Amino acid sequence: MDPSEVNIPPLKDLTIDNITENVHMINSQCDDPRMKYLLERLVSHVHDFARETRLSTNEWMAAIQFLTKVGQISSDVRQEFILLSDVIGLSLLVDSIDHPKPAASTEGTVLGPFHTHEAQLEGNGGSISHDPEGEPCLVLCTVKDTAGKPIENVKIDIWETDSKGFYDVQYAERDGPDGRAVMKSDNDGVFWFKAIVPVPYPIPHDGPVGQLLKKLKRHPYRPSHMHFMFEKPGYDNLITYVTPSVFCLQSSITDFPSPAALYLRGDPYETSDAVFGVKESLLIDLGTVSAEQAKEYGVKQGGRLITYDFVLVTDDESRKLREEKAMQAMKKLGRRMKLYQGLPVPDVD
């Protein structure tokens, strides 16, 4: 760059007290107002963190080395930065901000790193798990809108581990997808399938994030759960699927789902999920298949049963709620802001 094009305020003699303002100044040349705001807040928080902790050079270097390891262990089948975000509660927080839910609707939770594109389409009554050691479980569900009207033809992605707590993709040698399926809701908003009772399992903890959990004396377990992801045009959070490989290779992603999961009440890790995903509204009690249900669904009487009624929010409902809550939060912070592409930026006009 030609030095004559350098057109920024003089940056010199930077001290503990004036450096933040000066970094803001040099970054203020950015012409994307949202990026400028994100950088301004990021730099303020990073600097405040260093000032409040009197961060030492040794600690700074330990952090540099930790983050480098987190990047370097990531691959097309492992995303350690997402795991890091998960274990400090950031993933759940961002989902809550981006996908606010009206009171009557199904709450979102963390996606986890094990969704794939490979699942087979199954009709109602199909089996999603073929693990002979798993405890069979009948799953009966409906999908409705916030007015209680059934939604037909919703594409539903479902995935769970095998009886040992591993997803299919965690086995180096495998024949194809298992423990996962894609289904469609019928005219009554119903979808049902045969699965196995979910079991608890640890998140990958053989890398830097696992070491961090260990230093914090935290366990790496997630309580027993089954994942769901819903997709239908016009409804929120259901547009683009995410696979592990996308995390590294795809540079522009149009949208992200707010996935759901059902958790078994009474699980030993129910109240200490390593990634903070459990919500009261997503907890279910395992039921028992009645004589009538056994006959209707062709399964054994007395077997395990999960029933759940999902409630989806429309894109419009979600966007409106998100923008309302964003402006409320900004007002509470005392900042004069406006929305730019649906997200807050300083209102400098």
Added chain:
Amino acid sequence: MDPSEVNIPPLKDLTIDNITENVHMINSQCDDPRMKYLLERLVSHVHDFARETRLSTNEWMAAIQFLTKVGQISSDVRQEFILLSDVIGLSLLVDSIDHPKPAASTEGTVLGPFHTHEAQLEGNGGSISHDPEGEPCLVLCTVKDTAGKPIENVKIDIWETDSKGFYDVQYAERDGPDGRAVMKSDNDGVFWFKAIVPVPYPIPHDGPVGQLLKKLKRHPYRPSHMHFMFEKPGYDNLITYVTPSVFCLQSSITDFPSPAALYLRGDPYETSDAVFGVKESLLIDLGTVSAEQAKEYGVKQGGRLITYDFVLVTDDESRKLREEKAMQAMKKLGRRMKLYQGLPVPDVD
């Protein structure tokens, strides 16, 4: 982990408003008070950042992908996370906090990624650069303590680029070190050598940090400068050298230097250093070799000249000042803190 060992407060129904407190609770099992405090402040700032910006899932994913790239481009000869820390002013801030300087002493600045262990020992009068295109420059320096007393036998590491703005290690094919040397101060605290006039150069900007600078409409240049690092037992900031390979491979580092550098006044990038290193006290004017100096030092009369008197701080002076300033800052924040291994932690007794 045996679920019966799980002994933490229930974590469930986490919302935008209560998640931070809950993450603090689960992390509070950590038995290292300093690590606990660092995590507490880190989680608070990360969550506040997401709340204040209403961070979207797409933006979160862009950050995940950016950080992954920063980790993956790092190697044993490149540290992109340090570069990232440099361009947001964090490196300079941490140095200022960790190596406070009394008024009379030489200020510190950023280390940069180009120091190595390879430099040859040179006696007074040695040449550190063999670039025939470089403009010769005589460098006359002294090292004194804060009382003005010369310090003998200080080990001084010196490094600079060639006339094209590249350090020796940036050339894939090279015979050995050039543009760098290790010297010792003599009985009068004097060291002097022959070098070339420093030139401006860009930090590595072909990676994710370079892309970030571009989006922020910032140039990647550093003003012309020459690096110095001092080492003598009992004096601050001079204990362990850092080489690029240490950044990735060495897991425990005992201490870090607070390096110095001299900057040429009037450089086109003097007031817009990409990594915020320039300080008024480190700016020098290029002088001219007098007839007398030409004779004394065996160089051409009228040639370029740099003179500088460095002032070193003792370990004790530095530690005392650092701890004083830390406790002052904590008091200003209204926090009840105590020092733990020289660094602040909450005083909970």
